[in-house]
Amino acid sequence: MMAEFPVMSGADGHFAPADMTCLKCHRSLEHGGVTSFVYLSGGAMLMSENRTTGHADDRLSGFLSIGSWSEREMDRGPALIDIITNLTGGQFSIQWCSVDCMRQWLLGVLAEIERRA
């Protein structure tokens, strides 16, 4: 089953899923009082003028997309999946319970790109 997209947008916060479950298998990321996960994180920091310090800022808008584009098929546009759109604060972390779940989820996204291309 393919995930719903986008995974995060707007004022969703910085972590997905927000309920600390695996994005692929939906199991809790906490077992016996210990939280562990595999993650994909990214974004931007708003830097001071001298670029020595930075912080998340609600003026930033985060995004993450995976796509395929061909000059031969310009009329059709890109095969695109927007994973994160217009995320307030600009920073994100997407979480899975294991490398295997992360791999399966990412391979599912890539298979969907292939299907749409």
Ligand SMILES: [Zn+2]
């Ligand atoms: Zn999982």
